Amino acid sequence: MPLSDMLSAAGALGLVIGLIVLLRFGARFLGSRTGASRDSRLSLAAHLAVDGKRRLLLVQCDGGQVLLLTGGASDVMLAWTPGAGVAPQAGHQAGHLASHQAGPG
Helix, strand or coil: CCHHHHHHHHHHHHHHHHHHHHHHHHHHHHHHHCCCCCCCCEEEEEEEECCCCCEEEEEEECCEEEEEEECCCCCEEEEEECCCCCCCCCCCCHHHHHHHHCCCC
16 A cells, blocks of 8 residues: 555544534534523432333432433333422322322222
């Protein structure tokens, strides 16, 4: 392999690496302008794989926490814990919700 071919290959590799670095910084810059904020009202606090299909998710929303079971035949809200200073509302308590999910009869 002649020296000119090796220099061409090294230059092409350098160009590709430079484009990857440039795209990374560009994505970071655009991500900060799309409204994605670290002070978001909704965030995933924790997750746990129950089995191959189902997952438990602990989601924080407006200072409260919601425990969700996803991936089965239907997604289920298992519990709602209101945040400090948030009064519980009808339909958000786990017992109240469970009685409505049981359905008729």
